[in-house]
Amino acid sequence: xxxxxxxxxxxxxxxxxxxxxxxxxxxxxxxxxxxxxxxxxxxxxxxxxxxxxxxxxxxxxxxxxxxxxxxxxxxxxxxxxxxxxxxxxxxxxxxxxxxxxxxxxxxxxxxxxxxxxxxxxxxxxxxxxxxxxxxxxxxxxxxxxxxxxxxxxxxxxxxxxxxxxxxxxxxxxxxxxxxxxxxxxxxxxxxxxxxxxxxxxxxxxxxxxxxxxxxxxxxxxxxxxxxxxxxxxxxxxxxxxxxxxxxxxxxxxxxxxxxxxxxxxxxxxxxxxxxxxxxxxxxxxxxxxxxxxxxxxxxxxxxxxxxxxxxxxxxxxxxxxxxxxxxxxxxxxxxxxxxxxxxxxxxxxxxxxxxxxxxxxxxxxxxxxxxxxxxxxxxxxxxxxxxxxxxxxxxxxxxxxxxxxxxxxxxxxxxxxxxxxxxxxxxxxxxxxxxxxxxxxxxxxxxxxxxxx
Numbered sequence: 195x196x197x198x199x200x201x202x203x204x205x206x207x208x209x210x211x212x213x214x215x216x217x218x219x220x221x222x223x224x225x226x227x228x229x230x231x232x233x234x235x236x237x238x239x240x241x242x243x244x245x246x247x248x249x250x251x252x253x254x255x256x257x258x259x260x261x262x263x264x265x266x267x268x269x270x271x272x273x274x275x276x277x278x279x280x281x282x283x284x285x286x287x288x289x290x291x292x293x294x295x296x297x298x299x300x301x302x303x304x305x306x307x308x309x310x311x312x313x314x315x316x317x318x319x320x321x322x323x324x325x326x327x328x329x330x331x332x333x334x335x336x337x338x339x340x341x342x343x344x345x346x347x348x349x350x351x352x353x354x355x356x357x358x359x360x361x362x363x364x365x366x367x368x369x370x371x372x373x374x375x376x377x378x379x380x381x382x383x384x385x386x387x388x389x390x391x392x393x394x395x396x397x398x399x400x401x402x403x404x405x406x407x408x409x410x411x412x413x414x415x416x417x418x419x420x421x422x423x424x425x426x427x428x429x430x431x432x433x434x435x436x437x438x439x440x441x442x443x444x445x446x447x448x449x450x451x452x453x454x455x456x457x458x459x460x461x462x463x464x465x466x467x468x469x470x471x472x473x474x475x476x477x478x479x480x481x482x483x484x485x486x487x488x489x490x491x492x493x494x495x496x497x498x499x500x501x502x503x504x505x506x507x508x509x510x511x512x513x514x515x516x517x518x519x520x521x522x523x524x525x526x527x528x529x530x531x532x533x534x535x536x537x538x539x540x541x542x543x544x545x546x547x548x549x550x551x552x553x554x555x556x557x558x559x560x561x562x563x564x565x566x567x568x569x570x571x572x573x574x575x576x577x578x579x580x581x582x583x584x585x586x587x588x589x590x591x592x593x594x595x596x597x598x599x600x601x602x603x604x605x606x607x608x609x610x611x612x613x614x615x616x617x618x619x620x621x622x623x624x625x626x627x628x629x630x631x632x633x634x635x636x637x638x639x640x641x642x643x644x645x646x647x
Contacts, residue, residue: 198224201241212249214256215356221295221392223248225422228415228451256292263289265318265357268310271365278369281307281322289322294353295392298424300326303350306373308366310358320362321354323370328385330460334408337462340473341383347374349386363398375465384463387412390456404461405473412458415451418444503527506546509537603632 198205198220205223209216226248227235234240281289286305291297303326310320325347337346349370354362374381386404388396389412396406413425432443441448464470503525504512525532526546537546604624625633 198227201245204242205245208245208249212253213260214249214252217356218252218293218295219245219249222252224392225295225415228453229417229420229449231452259288259292263293263319263355265310265312265320265355267357268359271359271361273365275311275317276365276369277309277311277317278373279307279309281305281319285319286322286324289319289353290324290351293355294351296351296424297422298427300324300350302326304347304374304378306370308354308362308369319355320358321366322351323349323366324351325370325374325384326350330385330387330410332408332410332460334460336407336473337383337385337460340464340469345380345382347378347381347384349384352386364402367398367402371463371465382465382469384465386461388459388461390459396459396461399461399463402463403470404463406459406461408460409457410460412455414455415453417449417451419447420449423448503532506537509546510544601628601630604628604630606633 201223202220205220206216209219212219223245226244227241230240283305285307286303287299290299303324306323306325307319308321308323309317311317328343328346328348330348352363352366354366371384374384386399388394388399396404400406416423416425416428418428428440428444428448432440434440434443441450464473505527509526537544604621606621606624621633624630
């Protein structure tokens with residue numbers, strides 16, 4: 195994102211020349227450039243050509259629809275002129291495939307439109323919002339401990355035309371929530387995904403009282419015949435999610451982006467006010483997320499590729515640029531050997547917790563050697579469990595290890611592909627034996643999970 199920001203003026207100028215929204219060209223260009231390596235992207239002339247080509251493609255894709263969905267720019271939203279209702283699937287498909295940056299229509303979904311009276315008796319569609327079933331592979335515990343899958347809808351698409359005023363999105367979201375509450379009373383929770391890799395920060399959701407509950411690493415950007423395509427679209431066409439098989443079946447016409455991706459964020463909105471307030475009461479004062487880091491060395495930060503292994507000092511330099519309280523996984527090289535490692539920084543102090551390839555556990559509390567978390571407020575006596583294998587963790591005699599020490603807070607750091615039920619059973623066992631005031635689980639495979647307060 196920092197890279198593409200340098201070309202913001204050029205993007206604005208090109209968007210104006212083609213008569214397309216600057217926002218759309220910025221996002222589409224950001225995605226388009228992910229199929230090229232750093233050597234190619236070092237050429238300003240190449241970037242300029244791609245911006246113009248992207249603008250041309252957007253124009254060609256929309257030219258027959260621009261007049262249909264264009265209106266005079268509105269400076270301030272007049273709510274008495276707004277109407278909220280359903281959109282038929284043909285119109286939804288037309289807008290989502292031609293205007294939304296993903297360019298993909300979601301079948302079997304609820305499509306709602308935001309209509310605005312632009313003149314007496316004449317209204318235009320200002321935007322569209324789509325709710326679909328929750329189909330992410332991760333299941334954050336703090337969602338699924340409270341709700342069943344059939345009680346959840348995912349806000350999968352949201353698009354407003356550029357003639358809409360700046361405050362449209364928040365109002366649009368609130369109307370969408372009211373509609374779901376009224377016509378779908380069996381739905382108790384809404385989710386959505388925010389992708390910072392294209393410049394989305396989730397500001398509108400936060401302003402509308404949505405809660406960030408998890409982060410996950412999405413699939414890499416994919417391109418078919420030079421055009422972006424979703425993994426869902428490829429799976430529908432080729433009946434597989436295996437990227438190697440997809441490349442083979444497509445005759446190697448698929449390009450897989452190699453650029454480093456930031457974790458995507460999951461937000462939720464709880465429809466029942468009482469349930470929502472209870473959820474808020476159980477939240478931490480602050481949960482530390484570390485944007486820009488992939489926490490799991492085995493399949494996240496470098497996919498365990500030997501050539502990507504780094505030294506402890508290199509890891510320290512990376513961590514130093516992130517923040518004062520960091521837990522990060524990486525593949526370490528040391529004297530010709532490779533280790534799965536975790537580096538912890540508290541204040542100005544660093545600690546390397548090395549994990550050999552075999553599975554094992556390590557207990558650390560704040561009365562023993564660092565790392566400590568004494569400067570994290572209200573945690574008191576804390577036990578940190580760094581866990582590779584939840585089943586083995588469940589067999590450990592916890593009382594024997596900690597003896598008579600009173601534990602106020604347990605933090606479980608799990609970064610292996612655990613069976614989720616095994617992990618929960620282990621944590622429940624910890625609760626029964628130690629009776630802590632708080633249990634927090636940072637589960638880097640399924641997402642970040644707040645388990646008990």
